[in-house]
Amino acid sequence: MSGYVEAATLVVNTIGGAVKILENNRTSTDANQVVATAMPRAMDPMSSPAQGTNTLTKWYVQSWDFLGEGYVSQCKINIRWAYGSRFNGGGAFIPSITAWVTNIDVPEMWVPWSHDLDITFIPGSPYTQDAGGGAIYSCLPLTINLTEATTVDRAEDNWQFTLYGNGSWQEG
Numbered sequence: 001m002s003g004y005v006e007a008a009t010l011v012v013n014t015i016g017g018a019v020k021i022l023e024n025n026r027t028s029t030d031a032n033q034v035v036a037t038a039m040p041r042a043m044d045p046m047s048s049p050a051q052g053t054n055t056l057t058k059w060y061v062q063s064w065d066f067l068g069e070g071y072v073s074q075c076k077i078n079i080r081w082a083y084g085s086r087f088n089g090g091g092a093f094i095p096s097i098t099a100w101v102t103n104i105d106v107p108e109m110w111v112p113w114s115h116d117l118d119i120t121f122i123p124g125s126p127y128t129q130d131a132g133g134g135a136i137y138s139c140l141p142l143t144i145n146l147t148e149a150t151t152v153d154r155a156e157d158n159w160q161f162t163l164y165g166n167g168s169w170q171e172g
Helices: 003-009
Strands: 019-023 035-039 052-066 067-085 083-088 089-103 115-123 129-132 135-150 154-164 170-171
Touching: 019 089, 035 083, 035 115, 035 135, 052 154, 067 115, 067 135, 089 115, 089 154, 135 170
Parallel strands: 089 135
Antiparallel strands: 019 115, 035 089, 052 067, 067 089, 083 089, 115 135, 129 135, 135 154, 154 170
């Protein structure tokens, strides 16, 4: 394995672990910050600009019934990633991923019956895939963990997907 390919196949998330992007119905200070990467450790993202960006949006909607009253919680989860950064002239890597929540509509309840929505962005371990002809691109599996709780009930949901250094993505 050449030095370039060996160095490039060892992609890492240079940012870290799980980040709360919504906590107790409020946008976290970590929202809209770079929350993950998938690039070689030796790569300087400033020396290799991304070839483009892509945005992925998912609506979260949860219906509740309390004492015959219907309530709906909803929000829009947004993920944007830069892709196509090169390392030593090759590959396609992800130098930044940001996540944020918009259109937050969580019912306000009276004091004894609280209603909280938390959303956590959890990056998995990045890896590379062969794009053919000796070219590679980075891949980063992600999980969005949603927890909505009231005093009397709790709902949890996970959304799993993978972002690719060529700008594509796949759910599941």
